[in-house]
Amino acid sequence: MTEMWARMGSTIASFMFVWAIIRQYCPYELRRFFEKYSHRLMGYFYPYIRISFHEFTGDRLKRSEAYAAVEAYLSANSSRSAKRLKAEMGKDSSNLVLSMDEYERVNDEFRGVKVWWVSSKVSSSPTRSMSYYPEQEKRLYKLTFHRKYRDTITESYLDHVVKEGKEIRVKNRQRKLYTNSPGYKWPSYKQTMWSHIVFEHPATFETMAMEPGKKKEIIEDLLTFSKSKDFYAKIGKAWKRGYLLYGPPGTGKSTMIAAMANLLNYDVYDLELTAVKDNTELRKLLIETTSKSMIVIEDIDCSLDLTGQRKKKTEKSSDEEIEKSLKEIAKREAKEEGSSSKVTLSGLLNFIDGLWSACGGERLIVFTTNYVEKLDPALIRRGRMDKHIELSYCSFEGFKVLAKNYLNLEMHTMFDTIQRLMEETKITPADVAENLMPKSPMDDAEKCLSHLIRALEDANEEAAKKNDEDVKENDPTNEDSVQSEVDQETEKSL
Numbered sequence: 001m002t003e004m005w006a007r008m009g010s011t012i013a014s015f016m017f018v019w020a021i022i023r024q025y026c027p028y029e030l031r032r033f034f035e036k037y038s039h040r041l042m043g044y045f046y047p048y049i050r051i052s053f054h055e056f057t058g059d060r061l062k063r064s065e066a067y068a069a070v071e072a073y074l075s076a077n078s079s080r081s082a083k084r085l086k087a088e089m090g091k092d093s094s095n096l097v098l099s100m101d102e103y104e105r106v107n108d109e110f111r112g113v114k115v116w117w118v119s120s121k122v123s124s125s126p127t128r129s130m131s132y133y134p135e136q137e138k139r140l141y142k143l144t145f146h147r148k149y150r151d152t153i154t155e156s157y158l159d160h161v162v163k164e165g166k167e168i169r170v171k172n173r174q175r176k177l178y179t180n181s182p183g184y185k186w187p188s189y190k191q192t193m194w195s196h197i198v199f200e201h202p203a204t205f206e207t208m209a210m211e212p213g214k215k216k217e218i219i220e221d222l223l224t225f226s227k228s229k230d231f232y233a234k235i236g237k238a239w240k241r242g243y244l245l246y247g248p249p250g251t252g253k254s255t256m257i258a259a260m261a262n263l264l265n266y267d268v269y270d271l272e273l274t275a276v277k278d279n280t281e282l283r284k285l286l287i288e289t290t291s292k293s294m295i296v297i298e299d300i301d302c303s304l305d306l307t308g309q310r311k312k313k314t315e316k317s318s319d320e321e322i323e324k325s326l327k328e329i330a331k332r333e334a335k336e337e338g339s340s341s342k343v344t345l346s347g348l349l350n351f352i353d354g355l356w357s358a359c360g361g362e363r364l365i366v367f368t369t370n371y372v373e374k375l376d377p378a379l380i381r382r383g384r385m386d387k388h389i390e391l392s393y394c395s396f397e398g399f400k401v402l403a404k405n406y407l408n409l410e411m412h413t414m415f416d417t418i419q420r421l422m423e424e425t426k427i428t429p430a431d432v433a434e435n436l437m438p439k440s441p442m443d444d445a446e447k448c449l450s451h452l453i454r455a456l457e458d459a460n461e462e463a464a465k466k467n468d469e470d471v472k473e474n475d476p477t478n479e480d481s482v483q484s485e486v487d488q489e490t491e492k493s494l
């Protein structure tokens, strides 16, 4: 027995030696030739087919979608059967996601057909001997199955794997909040114009203070949109929807954006228009957004002088005026060179519903503004901004939601007073929320409610005072107003 082992050992050693010599001295072409034909020869006797899914394809820039889907699919499968697993942080950094470790093998079965998955890696030495990059390891998954099931596997099983894998990825992924920075700040190695952090805003529709009917309508609208892929394809429309949220400051526009993203499980791209150099850059940013996302432009009326640019073009009449205004524009542009954004209204309109906007699909575009009347009608017409949502001052219904959230109160004797005062005064949900917030451990519900009542009374008084002043100013018999008019006239004539 010992002799047999010794003989076998020496045979293996000789074989390795011969192989090493062949590798070193046999020309590369000859080796390729042997490898090619040995694979073909094997094909006659070996009844199995193998499909490889490489992590990086092409120029190693982008992680392969197929690899990611297979990885996710196998993570669910392998956590049950594989013996060696890898663990990574999943959604919200709270749970661990398991996947199979290198060279691990798991079996799977589909419609009675058995298949094997193996995770593997190959090291690719750099092509040039003086390459700057170190040796890289490329990971891949290999799927093996009997050749008589070729059709079942390629036509149905792979579809099933990719579909399930994508679903698992959506469930496990950490949602991201992206933002863009001015172009000159990107390091040259960066491949994307967006930078991101994990999106962790806790707002939901449940915690939002608004009329229940309106809330329900918005939720249904969003859910219908997210399930309407086939419908949009049928009517020949890109799968996207525009929302315009408008209303005074502190009425919950930004909060609603977070609630929308949380409801649909979407990423958020917070686009800072003033940091975008020109229309071309705007288009590039759009192309780099993924599906299942919201593109948000906050305070669209302040972002750029979009309406002004259009007016300038139409109002000019005489040649002299045109020349004058051109000079003014040139002067202003020279002054602002480098710092200003050259995004135009037409660039933005194209961004929203031009040909490029159709790539990717399943996207919401959300604008917020405090002054809806300042916006160009073309920008917010239906089809671009399909749904206009007004967020207004806090109603009593809204207050009840906040009281439940902040104080865990559904009913209280002070509610009647609050209801009466709220009907007389305008107060934003942000102000109500601030008053209901306990400021010290000693603050109980009653104290918070009395804070709110005081704030409402103060607001009421202020509104009454302002009203009186307005009446006085507009009264023609009022001495003060007559005097101030005379003063103005004198100033003008001087």
Ligand SMILES: Nc1ncnc2c1ncn2[C@@H]1O[C@H](COP(=O)(O)OP(=O)(O)OP(=O)(O)O)[C@@H](O)[C@H]1O
Binding pocket: 207, 208, 209, 210, 247, 248, 249, 250, 251, 252, 253, 254, 255, 256, 369, 370, 429, 430, 431, 433
């Ligand atoms: N409808 C609401 N429901 C619940 N909380 C609200 C609501 N509106 C405002 N708040 C509270 O007020 C704060 C400010 O609201 P938010 O930032 O959403 O206002 P906004 O409308 O975006 O204001 P702005 O126009 O100034 O950007 C939030 O932190 C939130 O807690």
Ligand SMILES: [Mg+2]
Binding pocket: 253, 254, 255, 298, 368
């Ligand atoms: Mg806001």
